[in-house]
Amino acid sequence: MYPRAFHYHRASSLSEAAAMLAEFGDDAKLLAGGQSLIPLMKLRFANPSHLVDLNFISGTSYVREENGTLRFGALTRHAEIEASPAAAKVPIIHDCAAGIADVQVRNRGTIGGSLAEADPSSDWATVLITLQTEVRCQNATRNRGLQLADFIKDAYTTALAHDELVHEVAVKIPPAGAGGAYLAFKRSAPVYPTASAAVQLAMEGEVCRDAAIALGCVGLMAIKARDAEAALRGQSVTEKTVAEAAEAARAAADPQSDMRGSADYKRTLVGALVKRAIDIAVRRAHGEQVEVSHIYA
Amino acid sequence: MPDNIEKIAIRLTVNGKAHSLRVEPRMLLVELIREQLDLTGTHVGCDTTYCGACTVLMNGAAVKSCTVFAVQADGAEIMTVEGLEKDGQLHPIQKAFGDAYGLQCGYCTPGLMLSTVQLLSQNKQPSEKEMRKAIAGNTCRCTGYQNILKAIQLAAQSMKGA
Numbered sequence: 001m002y003p004r005a006f007h008y009h010r011a012s013s014l015s016e017a018a019a020m021l022a023e024f025g026d027d028a029k030l031l032a033g034g035q036s037l038i039p040l041m042k043l044r045f046a047n048p049s050h051l052v053d054l055n056f057i058s059g060t061s062y063v064r065e066e067n068g069t070l071r072f073g074a075l076t077r078h079a080e081i082e083a084s085p086a087a088a089k090v091p092i093i094h095d096c097a098a099g100i101a102d103v104q105v106r107n108r109g110t111i112g113g114s115l116a117e118a119d120p121s122s123d124w125a126t127v128l129i130t131l132q133t134e135v136r137c138q139n140a141t142r143n144r145g146l147q148l149a150d151f152i153k154d155a156y157t158t159a160l161a162h163d164e165l166v167h168e169v170a171v172k173i174p175p176a177g178a179g180g181a182y183l184a185f186k187r188s189a190p191v192y193p194t195a196s197a198a199v200q201l202a203m204e205g206e207v208c209r210d211a212a213i214a215l216g217c218v219g220l221m222a223i224k225a226r227d228a229e230a231a232l233r234g235q236s237v238t239e240k241t242v243a244e245a246a247e248a249a250r251a252a253a254d255p256q257s258d259m260r261g262s263a264d265y266k267r268t269l270v271g272a273l274v275k276r277a278i279d280i281a282v283r284r285a286h287g288e289q290v291e292v293s294h295i296y297a
Numbered sequence: 298m299p300d301n302i303e304k305i306a307i308r309l310t311v312n313g314k315a316h317s318l319r320v321e322p323r324m325l326l327v328e329l330i331r332e333q334l335d336l337t338g339t340h341v342g343c344d345t346t347y348c349g350a351c352t353v354l355m356n357g358a359a360v361k362s363c364t365v366f367a368v369q370a371d372g373a374e375i376m377t378v379e380g381l382e383k384d385g386q387l388h389p390i391q392k393a394f395g396d397a398y399g400l401q402c403g404y405c406t407p408g409l410m411l412s413t414v415q416l417l418s419q420n421k422q423p424s425e426k427e428m429r430k431a432i433a434g435n436t437c438r439c440t441g442y443q444n445i446l447k448a449i450q451l452a453a454q455s456m457k458g459a
Contacts, residue, residue, distance in 0.1 A: 005302045008322035008368055031366075038364045039346050041323075049299045051322065055369055079358070102434025103412060104349060107358040108365065189433030190347045296433070 003041035009052045014060065014074075014167050017052050019140040022163035024050040030165060031055065032075055032113030035105045060167070061110075063087050072169040074112025082106060090173055091284055092180030092200055096127040099182075099294030102189040112166040115148070118221070120155045121192035126216030127182045129224060130200035132172035139164045155220040177209075178202050179285025181277040184216065184294040185269055187260065193217050193294065194260040197249070197273035201232070203285035208232040213245065215270050217260075218253040225252040228274060242278050249274040307371040311336065312380030320367045327351045327362035329370070330377060338378035338407050342436070349435035352408035353377050359415040361434070376414070378407035390414060390452040399448030401439035409435045413449050417456060423449070 011017035021028050029048035031037060032055070040046040054060065060075035063084040070087060081087045081097035088094045100106055100114075100123050114124040115135060125148065133148040137160060151159050160166070174180070184196035196216035202209040211232040213225040227248035235241045255266035280290050304319040311334060318333060330336050330353065342350030344363050351362040354376040381388035390410050393399065400406040409432055416423055416431035423431065428449045429442075437445060 002325075003323045005299060005321070005323055007299055007302060008305055008366075010368075031369075034366070034369070035346060035364055038325075038366065042325075042344070042363075053369065056371075102349070103415065103431055104352055104359045104361045104434045105346065105364075107355075107360055188436075190349075 003038075004044055004047045006041075006048055007050045009050060010056050011052050011054055013057055014054070014138060014165060015140050017054055017057070018138060018163055018165055020050070020052045021165065022140060024052075025162065028052055030113075030116075032116070033077065033109035034113075035101070035109040036113070036117050036119065054165075065089070065173070068173050070171045070173060072111050072171070074166045074168060075110050076112070078106040078109050078111065078114075079103070081111065090131070090171065090180070091290075092127055092130065092182045092198060092281075093171070095180075095182040095293050096123050096198075099123070099184060101191075105190065111169055115151065115169065116158060116160065116166050118152045118154075118156050118158050119192075120220050121217045123182070123184060123193070123196065123216065125152055126196055126214045126222040127198045128169070128171060129214045129222050130180065130198045130212035131174065134170045135166055136168035136170060137164050138167045143167075145170070149224075152221055174200065174202065177204060177285060179281040179283070181280035181284065181290070181292055183273045183277045183280075183292060185273060186294050186296050188296060189294075191260075195253075195255070195266045195270040195273060197270055197277045198222075199274065199277035199281045201237075201278070201281045201285055203237075203282060206236045206238075208235055208237050208241075208282075211245075213249060213274060215249060215253055215274070218255040218266055218270050220254075223252055223254065225249045225274070227252060232278070237278065237282050242275055245278060246271040246275040305368045305371075307368055309370045309373050309375060311375045312377060322366065322368055324367040325363055326353070326355075326360075326365040326367050326370050326375075329367035330362060330375070336377050336379050340404055340407060342404065342408075347436065348405070349408045349412065350405050352411045352435060354411055354414060357415065357418065359412050359434075376411065378410060381410065381414075389455045390417070390448075393452035393455060394445075394448045397444050397448035397451050399445045401437075405435055405437045405439075409437070409445060413452060416449070417453055421457065422453060 027049035062073040064071040065086040135151040180200035184193035200212040211229040228245040231244040250271040340350040342348035
């Protein structure tokens with residue numbers, strides 16, 4: 001199962017990679033972790049004439065904590081984020097990194113590649129949209145930063161210009177009193193989730209001061225469940241308000257029936273995941289250590 | 298399709314042996330290993346990044362070699378199942394898979410053993426949950442995973458002093 005033949009270019013810097021994109025135009029693709037692109041090329045759904053390999057560029061893989069911000073180099077592997085004590089300070093990030101696909105895929109796949117691919121079923125976009133996330137982009141000469149909500153435009157579509165690439169993902173660390181959780185439900189490790197829910201809360205005792213709730217795999221992009229957030233914001237987190245939030249999340253979901261389940265099933269599932277994720281987020285906000293990640297059926 | 302695809306010169310170490318080759322960019326690492334180097338212990342199962350039969354270690358990290366281009370392994374140290382035994386002696390992980398009946402047809406076994414190498418290099422006494430997580434990317438279609446888990450546990454015990 002060979003991909004179509006292509007010219008291989010090994011970039012020595014991100015600026016050089018961006019210059020190659022400018023030179024080769026639409027016929028070029030960037031190779032980061034390759035865990036989505038290589039399967040697509042083998043199936044000949046993607047047929048670039050030029051492949052620009054980013055993996056030999058030094059200094060593109062890091063997790064840094066600077067002035068209350070976590071900075072991830074675009075080529076940082078999921079496994080490095082899973083193992084990073086700095087990233088673990090934001091538990092919802094650890095939940096995500098530790099559960100993407102399987103060990104082998106986490107050893108290769110990258111956070112920048114995942115966001116730039118903008119797959120509707122990706123884990124990172126769903127999680128990071130509940131935090132203040134800036135996607136730092138560059139072409140051969142200029143840098144710019146985009147909020148994640150402005151970066152992902154549609155399924156498999158981002159705001160990146162044809163000669164532009166992601167060089168860093170910057171996430172603001174939530175203040176004390178915050179708690180979050182990400183739950184994704186999968187049939188088995190290597191597959192994409194059937195549905196997922198990310199919940200990030202700012203708590204003051206039992207009262208939820210602010211809430212961010214996002215749903216994954218149930219729409220063309222991660223869905224920000226604004227009515228579900230409103231159901232919690234300024235309210236005590238009780239059985240009643242949690243049920244209201246879950247109901248609002250179910251209503252916000254826009255799933256398709258496919259081999260992973262019917263639309264009805266996914267809608268029900270995503271509501272249950274939101275409920276569970278709220279519970280864990282509250283417990284974490286109150287200082288409890290709770291270990292969660294993706295759930296296999 | 299582009300014309301005049303240039304082959305790329307790469308150097309890599311496989312099971313401790315250095316190789317210099319010229320490869321077509323679209324060649325997958327698993328094809329380099331099996332067809333250029335004749336190391337057919339690394340299997341191709343699904344060829345779609347699912348089953349893990351093609352798992353090898355690349356600089357110590359388990360990867361699905363059907364989802365890495367050979368050119369990406371330039372400069373890398375690769376370990377395949379053939380690299381486990383030393384001087385005719387089975388590696389403790391190989392011995393444990395045999396002793397615990399951790400295989401039936403054996404197709405998934407090389408990949409499972411290399412995932413086990415990565416696990417035990419990072420965690421000498423894994424819990425059952427950690428073992429399950431470590432092999433979640435390796436599919437066995439014969440018999441289920443009970444004896445495979447027993448084999449990993451046995452390997453961990455026998456490698457304790459190592």
